[in-house]
Amino acid sequence: MTVVAIGVLAVLVGGLLALAKLLRGRNMHIWLGDYLRRRVPKVDGPVHVMFCFVDHYEPAWGKVDLATQRARVDRWCTDYRAMASKHRDADGRHPQHSFFYPEEEYLPEHLDKLAALCADGFGEIEIHLHHDNDTQENFRQTIAGFCRTLRERHGALSRDPATGELTFGFIHGNWSLDNSRADGRWCGLNNELILLRELGCYADFTLPSAPSDTQTRLSNAIYYATDDPQRPKSHDTGVPVRVGGKPSGDLMIVQGPLGLNWAERRKGIVPRIENADVRRACPPTRARVDLWVRTGIHVEGRPEWVFIKVHTHGTQERDMDTLLGQAMHDMHSYLENAYNDGKRHVLHYVTAREAYNIIKAAEAGKSGDPNDWRDFMLPPPPHRTA
Numbered sequence: 001m002t003v004v005a006i007g008v009l010a011v012l013v014g015g016l017l018a019l020a021k022l023l024r025g026r027n028m029h030i031w032l033g034d035y036l037r038r039r040v041p042k043v044d045g046p047v048h049v050m051f052c053f054v055d056h057y058e059p060a061w062g063k064v065d066l067a068t069q070r071a072r073v074d075r076w077c078t079d080y081r082a083m084a085s086k087h088r089d090a091d092g093r094h095p096q097h098s099f100f101y102p103e104e105e106y107l108p109e110h111l112d113k114l115a116a117l118c119a120d121g122f123g124e125i126e127i128h129l130h131h132d133n134d135t136q137e138n139f140r141q142t143i144a145g146f147c148r149t150l151r152e153r154h155g156a157l158s159r160d161p162a163t164g165e166l167t168f169g170f171i172h173g174n175w176s177l178d179n180s181r182a183d184g185r186w187c188g189l190n191n192e193l194i195l196l197r198e199l200g201c202y203a204d205f206t207l208p209s210a211p212s213d214t215q216t217r218l219s220n221a222i223y224y225a226t227d228d229p230q231r232p233k234s235h236d237t238g239v240p241v242r243v244g245g246k247p248s249g250d251l252m253i254v255q256g257p258l259g260l261n262w263a264e265r266r267k268g269i270v271p272r273i274e275n276a277d278v279r280r281a282c283p284p285t286r287a288r289v290d291l292w293v294r295t296g297i298h299v300e301g302r303p304e305w306v307f308i309k310v311h312t313h314g315t316q317e318r319d320m321d322t323l324l325g326q327a328m329h330d331m332h333s334y335l336e337n338a339y340n341d342g343k344r345h346v347l348h349y350v351t352a353r354e355a356y357n358i359i360k361a362a363e364a365g366k367s368g369d370p371n372d373w374r375d376f377m378l379p380p381p382p383h384r385t386a
Helices: 003-025 032-037 066-084 108-122 136-154 192-199 286-295 317-324 326-338 352-363
Strands: 047-056 097-102 123-129 166-172 201-204 222-225 251-254 259-266 270-274 305-312 345-349
Touching: 047 166, 047 352, 066 108, 066 317, 066 326, 097 108, 097 166, 097 352, 108 123, 108 136, 123 136, 123 352, 136 166, 136 192, 166 352, 192 201, 192 251, 201 352, 251 352, 259 286, 270 286, 286 305, 286 326, 305 352, 317 326, 326 345
Parallel strands: 047 097, 047 305, 047 345, 097 123, 123 166, 166 201, 201 251
Antiparallel strands: 222 251, 259 270
16 A cells, blocks of 8 residues: 555545544534434425424522522513514414423412413413432422322413323433433433323424534434333433324423534534524524425425424523524514415414323324314413413
8 A cells, every 4th residue: 555545545544533533522422413404305296394392490409599580581571472472383373482481490470470471372382390319209299290290289280181181291300211321320211102192292493402422313303202211311212292193102202303404504514503592602694494394394294284383492591682583583483474374384383281282182083183183182271261
C-alpha cells in the first residue's frame, strides 16, 4: 500500500471515528437508523393536518415564589387568549393548547385560571409528573388523587363512557417514562406503562426526547407499547396503530416529529436535530413547520391524516415572548396560509384528547373529515361543555 493510500485511509478512519463520536455525543445512534429507513407514503387529494401543542406547564419552575408563579399564569391567561383569538383552523377552531400540569406543583388558584381559559375554548388540561425512586403504591395514590382533584375541583379530564373511569393524557417529567434514563434517575418504575394503563391513561405524549438518552429507537410513530415489568424503557419499540387494527400492549405512544433539519444547518454545514421543541432558542420558523408536515406522522393506512405534536415548557420567562408573541402569530399565520387551502391541505387545531380520538377513529376505519371524530371515544371534559 502506498503512502498516499495509507494517508487517505487514515483520513477516512478518522472521519468515521469523529462521526461516531458526534452521533453518540447527541445520542443520535439510538434513533437515526429508524429515521433513515422510514418512508412516508404519497397521498392523492388533501392532507389533513392535525396540529397539537403540548406544554410541560410548570408555574413553579426554578422554585420561584408564589408572586412569580401568579405572574406567569396570569400572563398566559391574558396573552394566550389574545394571540390565539386571532387565528382559526378549517373548522373555525382557535389554536388549542394542552396544559400538562405537574401534580407536584398543584395550587388550586393556578388550575382555576387555566380551567377558565380552557372553558373559553383555548385548550384542555392533562397530567405531568416529576418523580424519582418512586414506588407503585405512591404512584397509584398520586395519579389517582390528582385525577380526582382535576375533575372535581377544576372540571378537567374526560370520563370513559364505557367504564365511567377518569382518563388522562400523560407527559413524564425529565423525559424518563418507564424508567428510561440510563442512570435510573427521575422515575424508578419499570412497570410504569402498566400502572398508567390501569390508572386510566389513554396515551403518552412525552416523545420525542432527543438528544436525551431516553429517546426511543422507534421515531415518528404512533404505536402501542407493551410493558416488561423486569426491564426499563419498554416503549423503545412497539406495534404501530393501523387502520383496521386492534389495541395491543399497555399504552399508546403518540410521538412528535424527530429528524434532521437541513434547511437550518449549524454554521451552514451540520444539520440541526429537529425534536419538536418550541422556545426562544428554537423558534417555530417556516422551515420547521414545513419539516413537521413532511414528516407525515400518521396511523398506518391513513397517510392523508397527519399528526404534528410539538412541545414546550411554557412558563419560563425567557421563552414567553416567543410562545405568546409575534413568533407564534407568524407560525399560526403560516400554518393557516400554507396548509389550509382546502385542496392540498386542511388544518385542524386539536387538543391531546382530540388527537387521540382522531387516531382511534382512523384505527376503526373512519375516513373523510377528521373534525367529525374529535370526540370519537372520549367526550370533552366538563370545563369544555359548561
